[in-house]
Amino acid sequence: MKPAVFDYHAPAIVQEAVELLQRYGEDATVLAGGQSLVPLMNLRLSRPGHVVDLNGVPELDYLTVDGEGIVVGATTRQRTLERSDTVRDLCPLLWRAMPLVGHFQVRNRGTVGGSLAHADPASELPAVALVLQAEVGVVGPTGRRDVKAEDFFIDAYTTALDSAEIVEHVRFPSLPGGTGTAILEVARREGDFAMAGVAASLTLDPEGLCSSARLALFGVGPTPVRVIKAERILEGRAITEELVGEAAAMAVQDLDPSSDVHASAAYRKRVAGVLVRRAIAEALARATGEQT
Amino acid sequence: MAQVALRLKVNGVEHEALVEPRLTLADFLRTDLGLTGTHLGCEHGVCGACTVLLDGEAVRSCLLFAVQTEGHEVITIEGMAQGEELHPIQEAFWEQHGLQCGFCTPGFILSAYNLLQENAQPSEEEIQAAISGNLCRCTGYQSIVASVKAAAEKLQLQRES
Ligand SMILES: Cc1cc2nc3c(=O)[nH]c(=O)nc-3n(C[C@H](O)[C@H](O)[C@H](O)COP(=O)(O)OP(=O)(O)OC[C@H]3O[C@@H](n4cnc5c(N)ncnc54)[C@H](O)[C@@H]3O)c2cc1C
Ligand code: FES
Ligand code: FES
Numbered sequence: 328m329k330p331a332v333f334d335y336h337a338p339a340i341v342q343e344a345v346e347l348l349q350r351y352g353e354d355a356t357v358l359a360g361g362q363s364l365v366p367l368m369n370l371r372l373s374r375p376g377h378v379v380d381l382n383g384v385p386e387l388d389y390l391t392v393d394g395e396g397i398v399v400g401a402t403t404r405q406r407t408l409e410r411s412d413t414v415r416d417l418c419p420l421l422w423r424a425m426p427l428v429g430h431f432q433v434r435n436r437g438t439v440g441g442s443l444a445h446a447d448p449a450s451e452l453p454a455v456a457l458v459l460q461a462e463v464g465v466v467g468p469t470g471r472r473d474v475k476a477e478d479f480f481i482d483a484y485t486t487a488l489d490s491a492e493i494v495e496h497v498r499f500p501s502l503p504g505g506t507g508t509a510i511l512e513v514a515r516r517e518g519d520f521a522m523a524g525v526a527a528s529l530t531l532d533p534e535g536l537c538s539s540a541r542l543a544l545f546g547v548g549p550t551p552v553r554v555i556k557a558e559r560i561l562e563g564r565a566i567t568e569e570l571v572g573e574a575a576a577m578a579v580q581d582l583d584p585s586s587d588v589h590a591s592a593a594y595r596k597r598v599a600g601v602l603v604r605r606a607i608a609e610a611l612a613r614a615t616g617e618q619t
Numbered sequence: 620m621a622q623v624a625l626r627l628k629v630n631g632v633e634h635e636a637l638v639e640p641r642l643t644l645a646d647f648l649r650t651d652l653g654l655t656g657t658h659l660g661c662e663h664g665v666c667g668a669c670t671v672l673l674d675g676e677a678v679r680s681c682l683l684f685a686v687q688t689e690g691h692e693v694i695t696i697e698g699m700a701q702g703e704e705l706h707p708i709q710e711a712f713w714e715q716h717g718l719q720c721g722f723c724t725p726g727f728i729l730s731a732y733n734l735l736q737e738n739a740q741p742s743e744e745e746i747q748a749a750i751s752g753n754l755c756r757c758t759g760y761q762s763i764v765a766s767v768k769a770a771a772e773k774l775q776l777q778r779e780s
Contacts, residue, residue, distance in 0.1 A: 329662055335623060335640035335686050365682040366663035369643070378640065382687060406676075430752025432667060432730060435676045436683075517751035 330368040333375055337383045341466055341495060344379050348491040349468045351377040357493055358382070359402055359441035362433050387440070387495065392417060396500040398464075401440025401493065409434060418499050419613075420459060420508035420526060424451040427510065430518040440494035446550070448483045449520035451510065454543040454551035458508070458526045461499045467492035483549040505538075506530040507613030509606040512546070513598050515589060521546040522590040523599040525578075527606040529561070531614045537561045542574075542603060547584040547595050554578040557603070566611050575604040627688045629654070630698030638685045645669045647685035648695055656696035656725050660754070667753035670726035671695050677733035696725035699732070707773035708732055708766075717766030719757035726753045731767045739778075740771055 338344040348355050356375035358364055359382070367373035381387055381402050389400040390411060397418050399408065408414045409425035428434055428442065428451055442452040443463060456463070456476035463474045468491050479487050488494070502508070512524030523546045530539040540561040544552045557578035564570060584595040612618035622637040629652060636651055645662075648654045648671070660666035662681045669680045672694040680693075699706040705713065708728050718724040727750060734741060734749040741749065746767045747760075755763060 329643065329646075330641040333640055334621060335684070337686075337689075361682045361684075361687075362664060362679075365643075365684075368641075369663050369681065378684075380687060426748070430667070431733075431749060432670055432677045432679055432752045433664065435673075435678050435733075517748060 329371070330365075331371055331374040333378050336377060336379045338379060338381075339383055339385075341384060341386060341493070344381060344384060344493060345466060345468060345491060347377065347379045348493070353490055355379055355490075357444070359444075360404065360433075360437035362429065362437040363441065363445045363447065381440075381493070390414070396498055398496050398498045399439050400496050402438045403440075405429075405434035405437045405439060405442070406431065408439065417501060418459070420510060420528060421452075421455055421499060423508070424455045424510050424526070427451050427512055427514075427521070427524075433518070439497055443479065443497060444486060444488060444494050446480055446484050446486050447520065448549050448551075449522075449524075449546035451512070451521070451524065451526070451545060453480050454524065454526040454545040455510065456497065456499075457543040457551050457553055458528050458541045459499050459502075460541075461497050463494055464496040464498065465492050466495045471495070473498075477553070480550040502528065503530050503539075505532065505614055507610040507615070507618075509609035509613065511602045511606045511609070513602065520589075523547050523584070523595045523602060525599065525602045525606045526551075527603070527610045529566070529607065529610040529614050531611075535565055535615075537564055537566050540574075540607075542578060542606070544578065544582070544599055544603070547582050547599050552582065554603075556581075561607070566607070571604055571607045571611075574607060575600050578603040623686050625685055625689055627685075627690065628692040630694055636685075640684055640686050642685045643681050644671070644683040644685045644688055644693070645680035648680060648693070651685075654695050654697050658722055658725055660722070665754070666723070667726040667730065668723055670729045670753065672729055672733065675733070675736070677730045694729070696728060699728065706732075707777060708735070708770040711770035711773055712763075712766040715766040715769050716762045717758065718763075723753060723755040723757075727755070727763055727766075731770060734767070735771055735774055739775060741767070743768070 354376040358380045387400045387402040415422040461476045508528045510526045512521035528541045532538040540558040557574040560574040579600040584592045586592045658668040660668035671680045
């Protein structure tokens, strides 16, 4: 047997899960899709004494739409979003990100809450959450709170969650009219974690000027990186090819990616620049309706 | 060590067992049930050799604990053939040389099964994406893509007749 010994808990409601986490403190871990946690346990890099399985908590598995956007329960499978016409129509960036998350067999289990809570620096969903100004609904022993995506990702594999808190849902606000989005990445093989990637959202006003731009890079730092200086270059202006080049150069100027077996820092930075350029162009084409 | 009672259906047969929570579904299938057609390559989610169907969906059995399958239904490669008669996907792999050593084959066949259930006529690109989570060190994948295509045709003929 690969993992170290643990006690297994299968709560039926959120409150019970929180109580278990509080009781066992640092020795307890939440299990969602298991697509990141179980590899770590099999390698014994993670050895929780108590595993609290959220898969039997039905109230965490849902997808709803309200006037302000879509709300996704934490244990909703990535594959459910990928198959959802609602997500495709109302939150196309999230929908387009799905096929980039591992392989379909992984997405059959992997959850939205798990992706955010795990906070892998190269994962797509944190960057998408940042670009879409998502809010992470968290529940813990002292009650509920909403954490803005920009405050949620603290460091590599580290979030604003306390040890007895769980992600309950994620809210993705609807985008204003005239908005186009895009997500692009380069990975070694289909389904691998990105060596560099970018999520982008552009909104055009009726005159065709860019009223709002949001760009977040992933795989090039410990957390997804919003590149505000590059966004500023685009905002308030008509987006030309020249401006896109300028913004792309600015986006990677301050990046400090690390080198590893997958790619050198210089390569990641170079690729990130190209991807930013392409993502802005793609988002722009969608904002103007030239591309679907 | 505390053992937990487990009840699940595997290849249509009800099973009851006492298992340690840390026992993965893959190890349960192989050692407790003797279903060694589910292969283990990496045991951390990368190779896809351990793919089984959980309630009809292809998943990695090395990343599930057996206790999590309480009340669920699992299909392994042993559940594909009807007696002596191979499943059309197995037949297609055989005819198109979709395997050499065969280590990866159960995983590819169950992934292909899930793909073809959702998408009866996948394009070559869709096939490639669907098998990207399964590693093969022998074939070079071309013959596997051809096998999945041939399997789609066989299943189509089967539906028509
Ligand atoms: C071969 C392979 C390729 C992959 N490629 C990618 C990829 O390209 N991009 C990508 O983003 N991911 C990738 N992944 C990871 C996969 O997407 C996981 O689904 C995801 O990272 C974690 O989600 P999970 O539901 O499986 O969480 P788990 O593995 O169950 O949990 C991960 C961590 O999050 C915590 N957690 C989970 N849910 C909650 C919650 N509701 N509240 C609080 N804490 C929680 C757990 O305690 C654990 O620490 C890959 C995985 C594999 C095996
Ligand atoms: S053994 Fe499960 S993915 Fe490799
Ligand atoms: S046939 Fe040998 S690994 Fe695929």
